[in-house]
Amino acid sequence: MLDIKRIRERPEEIRQGLRARGADASAVDAVLALDTQRRDLLTATETRKSDRNRISKTIGERRKQGEDTADMQAQVRDLGDEISAMDERVREVEAQLEARMLMIPNIPCPHIPVGPDASGNRVVRTWGEPRTFNFQPKSHIELGEKLGIFDFARATRMTGAGFPLLVGAGSRLQRGLIQYMLDLHITEHGYTEIWPPALCNTRSMTGTGQLPKMAEDMYHLVEDDLWMIPTAEVPVTNYYREEIIDRPLPISLTAYTPCFRREAGAAGKGTRGMIRVHQFDKVEMVKFVEPATSYDVLEALTGNAEDVLQRLGLCYRVLELCSGDISFAAAKCYDLELWAPGQDGWLEVSSCSNFEDFQARRAGIRYRDSEGKVQFVHTLNGSGVALPRLVVAIIENGQQEDGSVILPPAIVPYMGGMDRITA
């Protein structure tokens, strides 16, 4: 959520930011009108409340002295009716204002490229070289089914299309990678590991920005009004929801969770195989930091995700997303994409974002600065990294002409010494 005071004081800046995103800038005027209405109503209401409090106090004093206060009581009773009606109007206007505010996306950081969509993204750097083959590289779908490590047919029967089923060495690889990534983050990158719930309530989902806008992209358990998390960002960021953090910043948390996405409207778009699925696993990194440091921390966070890939020896590139392609809550975002020879393309496995105080405002996450003043923190998160696209890249990059797969040395200890998957 944006700061209403910022919208009030610098509306043109907000309009420009929204336009850069391709969002509706007229929301600014709608919000300002409601804000003015709200403040006018509040002033009038609070004057009456002040009167009521004062007169009620007088009644108490007079009655103690045995005086008759019937007139005053009648007066305050009328005042009370008036206040009730006005409170009701204040609530209505505030509800409208909040509904509008929750739908306004974050303002992009002014230094990121301006562009309409993914075409405006900028490649910041590429690490490693795409592997060259002296045979035609195959897709993970073909490789995985022949190796018996994926089973799409049974997964569909069990649940439905788009749910992954890994078997044998495939399952162990996935589990080993989760362990490898968590170990790396907690021992080398300074993160504290947590194991959160995979379902969150509506307030948490609103806190990080998934709700109200992305409701149809999530699985909703109506009976309990709980939502299956689309990313560990939700529970991990909400760890400190409605708290004034009393520990020194920065705080770095990491968690493995399954993630669930309905991918409504994405049917037919890369739906075969492991690349776009309704359930996937991910190790996530989340940071709570002092505002002045958040852009430096974003670079470090992105570096933590890159480290995962570098140690596996996988070729990847880093994209700086343009204003039209960053997500709803983000002010700046880097995507990490792995080279996948079987796709002849790049696969997004991480998205590292600075949300500035956007999520902190929604979720009420604050800290005390060096002067003891309560301030909103800045929050950041990044995948570190997402499976099973990582599995796809490992398989497609490690494939041999005979269909077997040589595994990166870094993961071999997590495979009980297995360095190659064969049929």
Add this chain to the structure above:
RNA sequence: GGAGAGGUGGCUGAGUGGCUUAAAGCAGCGGUUUGCUAAACCGUCGUAGUACCUAAAGUGCUACCGGGGGUUCGACUCCCCCCCUCUCCGCCA
């Protein structure tokens, strides 16, 4: 799911209709004392909204004692509903 107990500030914990933003203690912050640390003593110390102010600071007002509603001139205090925590029972990986 059933029965009982309880939810007050960063923490512990008083408070059964007006004198309570809320005693007391701890923690925090500022200071005095001090070779350093510790201790002692003094002071200070909730969050948010809003109005005034160019702004900061400050001052006033309003709201907030799990959430919502009710009674009352007036609710932390009385009544109703809901949520959560704890204990016991039931069920269960």
